[in-house]
Every structure is written in structure tokens, then in C-alpha cells.
Amino acid sequence: MRARTAFIGLLTAGVVGTAVWLVFYSPVLGVRNVEIVGNLTVPADRIEQQAAIAALHPLATVDLAAVESRVLGIRQLATVKAARVWPSTLEITVAEREPVAVLPVGGKAALVDKQGVVTEIRAIGPPHLPVLHMDRPSPTDPVTLAALKVVSTLPDTLSGKVKTVRASSAEGITFGLNDGRTVVWGGADRGEDKAAVLLSLLSRKADVYDVSSPDVVTLK
Structure with a gap:
């Protein structure tokens, strides 16, 4: 009985460890797409470049606040919101400043x-x-x-x-x-x-x- 319990514990730990590895460390659930929403005059590729997220970087470990801060370096943008869209998309929603x-x-x-x-x-x-x-x-x-x-x-x-x-x-x-x-x-x-x-x-x-x-x- 003890052996069975130990085996189940090891199996469970292995499953959890594999799941953690898949989510936080492997490229399986990495960033494959960066979707830009709300831009009118600022090119999407410029925003993506400013976001500076490497392809296949684990989506779970993307620092969303840091992405928002970097993208706000584009002075034509008033607000930036970054979000994870599973399994592999980083969504960046922006609002541009309107000259008056x-x-x-x-x-x-x-x-x-x-x-x-x-x-x-x-x-x-x-x-x-x-x-x-x-x-x-x-x-x-x-x-x-x-x-x-x-x-x-x-x-x-x-x-x-x-x-x-x-x-x-x-x-x-x-x-x-x-x-x-x-x-x-x-x-x-x-x-x-x-x-x-x-x-x-x-x-x-x-x-x-x-x-x-x-x-x-x-x-x-």
C-alpha cells in the first residue's frame, strides 16, 4: 500500500512538473503571435518591435507591465494594455493621441x-x-x-x-x-x-x- 501511494505521489509530481515546464519554460506555449489592436497611424510592426518580445518566449512569463511601459515610449500613444491570449498570442491594445x-x-x-x-x-x-x-x-x-x-x-x-x-x-x-x-x-x-x-x-x-x-x- 505504501509503495502504491509513493508511486502515485511520484506520478503526480511528474505530471505537475511536466505541466510547469510546458507552461513556464518550454516554447510549446510560447509567443507565436503579437496582435496589435487600436492603432490607426502608428504601424503595427513598430509597436511590435517596441514591445521587444522574443518569438517563442513563454507566454506565461511575459512581463505585461514592462511591455506596456516600453510601448508607451512611442509618443503617439496615449494608453497601452498588454494581455495574454492563450495558447500563444500576446495582445497589445493601444489608443493613439489625437492632435488638436x-x-x-x-x-x-x-x-x-x-x-x-x-x-x-x-x-x-x-x-x-x-x-x-x-x-x-x-x-x-x-x-x-x-x-x-x-x-x-x-x-x-x-x-x-x-x-x-x-x-x-x-x-x-x-x-x-x-x-x-x-x-x-x-x-x-x-x-x-x-x-x-x-x-x-x-x-x-x-x-x-x-x-x-x-x-x-x-x-x-
Whole structure:
């Protein structure tokens, strides 16, 4: 009886040991595919290269947090989530940063998202994005962030009309429209109200539209 029990114990240990080896050490359940989800402009092969996972590396021992950290080194990406999909796929889901404005830097056009992060530098900025004019542009500058918040929340019917954005303070944001007219926007508060009032007034001839207080609008 004791011999039988010992034999069963050895057999069980062998099975467990084999399973552990298969999962954690052998290439049998290794990474054979890296699936990229959510990328629109960043090439999948660039993301896979940044993930830096060797083929057939045991899927169970992939450091998902390290993969996410490495892939976030691509500045066009806002979020990264890595996951195991058994038996052999590493899935990397990303969300790209969306440029909302152009910041002139050294004769170039830096595309920035709503958080003030530069996603790309081009020779010329896209014509549909407004150009920012700031004294000290920075992802930590309250004035920059206020202006970007305003720009990123404008309705499509209005955003396409904005050519330039200037801000002397977080409460002193102004727009230059494509046709040369000026909009005094003020701060980032009551954006929906300001946009609705401005759109209703643009048919009236004026050089300056002050909607900083949407309840008391001034045209000049």
C-alpha cells in the first residue's frame, strides 16, 4: 500500500512538473503571435518591435507591465494594455493621441494633443488644426492646458473655422478665424454655451465677437 501511494505521489509530481515546464519554460506555449489592436497611424510592426518580445518566449512569463511601459515610449500613444491570449498570442491594445493643435517650434510644426504632448513634428502643420501662440507652452503650463481644453471641446461646426489660438492667461483665450475675424473666448468654462452663441452670431457682420460671458455678448 505504501509503495502504491509513493508511486502515485511520484506520478503526480511528474505530471505537475511536466505541466510547469510546458507552461513556464518550454516554447510549446510560447509567443507565436503579437496582435496589435487600436492603432490607426502608428504601424503595427513598430509597436511590435517596441514591445521587444522574443518569438517563442513563454507566454506565461511575459512581463505585461514592462511591455506596456516600453510601448508607451512611442509618443503617439496615449494608453497601452498588454494581455495574454492563450495558447500563444500576446495582445497589445493601444489608443493613439489625437492632435488638436499646432505649436510653431523652430520653424517646424509640432502637433500637440489635448494634454500638451507633442505627438509629431512636421515641416508644415495640417491646415485643419489651429495654430497655438503661447508665451510658455508646456504640458504643465495652466495657460496652455486651458487653451487646449477649449480647442479640443469645440464642436465640429466651429473648430473648422478657427485658424489661430492665443492665450495671455487661462481666462484670456482668443481665436483668430479663417476669415480674419476675432473671437474673445475668455476661459474654458461654459464652452457649449459660448459655442452656441458664437455660431448664432457669425452671420452678423463684426470684426470682434466677445463671448467670454455668453449671457452678455459684445460685437465690435
